[in-house]
Amino acid sequence: xxxxxxxxxxxxxxxxxxxxxxxxxxxxxxxxxxxxxxxxxxxxxxxxxxxxxxxxxxxxxxxxxxxxxxxxxxxxxxxxxxxxxxxxxxxxxxxxxxxxxxxxxxxxxxxxxxxxxxxxxxxxxxxxxxxxxxxxxxxxxxxxxxxxxxxxxxxxxxxxxxxxxxxxxxxxxxxxxxxxxxxxxxxxxxxxxxxxxxxxxxxxxxxxxxxxxxxxxxxxxxxxxxxxxxxxxxxxxxxxxxxxxxxxxxxxxxxxxxxx
Numbered sequence: 001x002x003x004x005x006x007x008x009x010x011x012x013x014x015x016x017x018x019x020x021x022x023x024x025x026x027x028x029x030x031x032x033x034x035x036x037x038x039x040x041x042x043x044x045x046x047x048x049x050x051x052x053x054x055x056x057x058x059x060x061x062x063x064x065x066x067x068x069x070x071x072x073x074x075x076x077x078x079x080x081x082x083x084x085x086x087x088x089x090x091x092x093x094x095x096x097x098x099x100x101x102x103x104x105x106x107x108x109x110x111x112x113x114x115x116x117x118x119x120x121x122x123x124x125x126x127x128x129x130x131x132x133x134x135x136x137x138x139x140x141x142x143x144x145x146x147x148x149x150x151x152x153x154x155x156x157x158x159x160x161x162x163x164x165x166x167x168x169x170x171x172x173x174x175x176x177x178x179x180x181x182x183x184x185x186x187x188x189x190x191x192x193x194x195x196x197x198x199x200x201x202x203x204x205x206x207x208x209x210x211x212x213x214x215x216x217x218x219x220x221x222x223x224x225x226x227x228x229x230x231x232x233x234x235x236x237x238x239x240x241x242x243x244x245x246x247x248x249x250x251x252x253x254x255x256x257x258x259x260x
Contacts, residue, residue: 005061012067041078062259063088066112116250134226208238
């Protein structure tokens with residue numbers, strides 16, 4: 001395996017950057033760094049040097065990124081150039097062909113990570129298919145029976161919604177998002193926790209139920225992914241499968257085509 005050229009895939013989200021090093025179809029290394037703050041290319045290069053061996057750096061033959069944080073694009077390009085001697089290609093640019101038609105009014109508005117999710121879900125589960133991605137925002141991506149990116153829904157993420165609640169109400173404390181053992185809270189903090197958790201469960205279950213009422217989507221599988229998905233999926237109705245690294249899997253498919 002060490003002799004197989006590697007692909008480095010990068011998913012830059014609003015909260016974290018996820019790196020996946022693949023040899024063939026095998027994920028051989030996986031790292032996560034914060035994308036918050038004002039990281040410089042030198043700082044990122046230093047972190048990447050600490051996470052990789054020289055041999056691993058030398059065998060990388062292509063880097064593909066999906067980014068929803070534009071100011072980090074140049075940071076990643078410069079850091080990769082310093083560390084790996086190569087600059088990444090980016091999903092969403094004309095140089096990377098996704099092989100998926102996008103039915104959005106303005107296709108450029110669709111996040112690159114959402115396209116990667118849709119590509120992976122279509123490849124693995126066919127079409128139609130629905131992806132629920134729970135991160136800083138919670139998104140639903142819908143692939144039509146024809147295999148097109150049909151559109152989706154965007155709503156506040158679990159932690160974001162709870163932080164907004166405490167941030168806008170002076171007497172409400174900061175609490176973390178998580179499952180509660182009771183539906184009825186006995187103090188302010190537990191009331192916020194149970195309300196946010198079960199409110200999100202019902203919201204997401206309800207969206208899935210509504211999507212399944214649409215013609216042609218009645219039997220569409222629903223694939224859950226995203227950093228927050230493991231916290232909540234056991235209580236959401238209608239989930240077919242949990243694929244926590246779906247975005248990287250979509251990037252791998254696109255990278256194989258791009259660097260073939």
